[in-house]
Amino acid sequence: MFASIKRLLIGRPLKSAELGEQKLAKSKALAILSSDALSSVAYGPEQILLVLVTIGVAAFWYSVPIAIGVLVLLTALILSYRQIIFAYPHGGGAYVVSKQNLGLFPGLISGGSLLVDYILTVAVSVSAGTDAITSAFPSLHEQTVLIAIIFVILITILNLRGVTESASILAYPVYLFVLALFILIGVGIYNVMTGQVSPELHAPIGTPVAGISLFLLLRAFASGSSALTGVEAISNAIPNFKDPAPNNAAKTLIAMGVLLALLFSGIVWLAYYYGITPKVEATVVSQIAEETFGRNLMYYFIQGTTALILILAANTGYSAFPLLAVNLAKDKFIPRMFTARGDRLGYSNGIIILGVLSIVLIVAFHGQTEHLIPLYAVGVFIPFTLSQTGMIVKWIREKPKGWVTKLIINAAGALISFVVTIMFFLTKFEQVWTILVFLPLIIYLFLRIKKHYEAVGEQLRLATCEPPIVIEGNVMILPVAGITHVVENSINYAKSLKADQIIAVYIPFEREEEAAFQEKWEKWMPDVRLVTLHSPYRSIIHPLLKFIDTVQRKASESSYQVTVVIPQFIPKKGWHNILHNQTSLMIRANLLHRRDVIVTTVPYHLKK
Known part of the structure; x- marks a missing residue:
């Protein structure tokens, strides 16, 4: 039954030879790997205005130079990650760059930050999209958490069906959102150019504003830089591209950068020219759309596509998290199960774990994850800073052709990313301090897992000086509950x-x-020695283990091996198991951790 449900939801298993068919073309990759970055246009400009409004609406003209600063950072990041794509064509992004150029701990900081950030991406994006839906239909507000969980489950199932299938479905809403915003920006600019928007709605650029400070401007710049989350996803997901993967990934990255720059600058400029003030009940994009079109079909089209893109931004996490997990798992910092491909050739364990952890976050925060956005942003800018710094070290060490230009690009990106990171800590410490707690814990966990794998490898390696075990003979202990076919079968074995x-x-x-x-035993099986252990306290496990330990100590003196043979009958139907005590399972569970004792189960299958 489970197999049938799995087949229905996920589809037929694919052969390993079909892996090439699961690679992404540039158009589909742009949609699913850019959804996080593009969706931030819906809240990035608003974050700038929320800081400036503390001074007054006259300060809104500063949003234009601040947006230019964000675009400069975006350019530096896009050019830098383009270099990372060609320098590290097998993916891994900030984790691989930091580890190879700065050392183990910077690499683990990058990897740990991004793993957590992708979980936050799913939780925050789905919650934001759910809020947009419940705002349109207030009667659903009490079901926010349930709706968000359903969306996470649907996106998880869609990704389990394979990269190309999820991309084919999710590409349409992303491109509809891009189309809707281009129409909004185009019509808005036309209205401004034709004089349909009063210039009195905004203060002219350069207007003196009392109370403005460099600290506040940097704070607004840092908040606006939250629009750049998700830029690194393409460099992590290079293996998902069709060949030549690095070239296709680089072109997709440039296309994403151009789209993000146009949409972000267009929204910021229209917000400034329209004199839009952030409101709790209406987003900046919503206000611009209402001013431009009124509350008509086009307005609802823009709002609908915005809600969709916010939900589907979660898919960037599903595309990048499993591949980052693969790199960490190959280096033995997280469980090896993350390297296993599922029925549809995707890294299913990573996809499922991401879905489960994001649901935990949504439930823990009751679907109100908006105050996680600063933590979400700083979790990206730490790897941004480390990856840029790692590339600086790489260029200085290797000095390839044109390395000075590359060095300048990465130095600019590293400096600006570092400033943004510091500004987040200075201005929103109460919201991001937890990163100072969980990052050391994650790195500690990484190192403990690595230590375990190294210890296992050292003990299993044939070259170890561990002497081989010499076995002179075998003593078999067979727990019995009666005289039955199950016991007879085990004795014969x-x-x-x-x-x-x-x-x-x-x-x-x-x-x-x-x-x-x-x-009865003497009459039935006289050639097999029977030992009876009276148990006045009605325990089976304790006296049995005590007897096995006694036999094992004596056997080890003569280099004999002790084997415990456990008879077990297997019911015809699975649900029949709940009708039996499962004593054999308890015995086996207790014996598995006994040194120098071999445990074997002899199954007897019932026919009805």
Whole structure:
């Protein structure tokens, strides 16, 4: 039944040879890997105005030079990540760059930051999109958490179906959003140029404003830079592109940068010219759309596509998180299960874990994750800073052709990213301080996992100086609960292995049972030694383990191996298991951690 449901939801399994068919063309990759960055246009400009409004509406003209600063940072990041794509064509992005050029700990900081950031991407994006829906339909407000969870489950299932299938479906809403905003910006600019918008709605650029300071401008710049989250996703996901993967990834990155720059600058300029003031009940984009079109079909089209892009921005996390997890898993910093491909050739374990953790966040914050946006942004700018710095070290060390230009690009990106990171800590410390707690914990966990894998490898390696175990013979212990076909089957199996001694162990709770069973056994199987262990406290496990330990100590003196053979009957139907005590499972669970004791189960399958 489970297999049928899985087949229905996820689709038929794909052969490994079909992996090439799961690679992305540039048009689809642009949609699913840019959705996070493009969706930030819906809130990035608003973040700038929210800081400037503390001084007054006259300060709104500063949003234009601040936006120019954000575009300069965007240019530096796009050019830098383009260089990273060609320098590290197998993906990994900031984690690989930082680890190889700055060392292990900077690499783990980048990797840990991005893993958490992608979880936040899903939680924040889906919650923001859900808020847009419940704003349009207030009666659904009490179901915010449930709606958000349903969206996460749907996106998770869609990604489990494969990269190309999810891209084919999710590309349409992303391009509809881009089209809607270009129409909005185009009509808005036309209205301004034709004099349909009064110039009195805004203060002229250069108007003196009392109370303005460099600190406040830097704070507004840092807040506006939240529009750049998701820029790094393409460099992490190079393996998802069709060949030549680096070239296609670089072209997609440039296309994303151009789209983001045009949309961001257009919204900022229209917000300034229209004199838009941030409101709790209406976003900046909503106000611009209403001023431009009124509350007509076009307005609702823009709002609908905005809600969709906010939800689908989560897909950037689903595209990048599994690939980053693969790189960390290959380096043995997280479980190896993240390197396994699923039925549809995607890294299913990474996709499922991302979905589960994002649902945990949504439930924990009751779907109100908007105050996680600063943490979400600083979680990206730390890897931004480290990756740019790592590229600086790379160019200085290798000095390839044109390295000075590349060095200047990365130095500019590193400096601006560092300033933005510091501004987040200075201005929104109460919202981002947790990163100073969970990052060390994540790095500690990475190192503990790495240490475990190294210890396992050292102990399993044939070159180790560990002496081989010498086995002179075998003693088999067989717990029995009665005289049945299950026990008979297990004894026959033990005899077939030519054991030196077979000991059947019966644990009665009453003395009368003990004598009666010994008598029956002598008549049924006299050639197999029976040991009875009376258990006055009605425990099976404790006396059995005590007996096994006694036998094992004596056997080890003669280099004999102790094997515990556990009879177990298997019901025909799975649900029948709940009708039985599962004693054999408890015995096996307790024995698996016993040194120098081999545990084997002999199943007996019931026919009805």
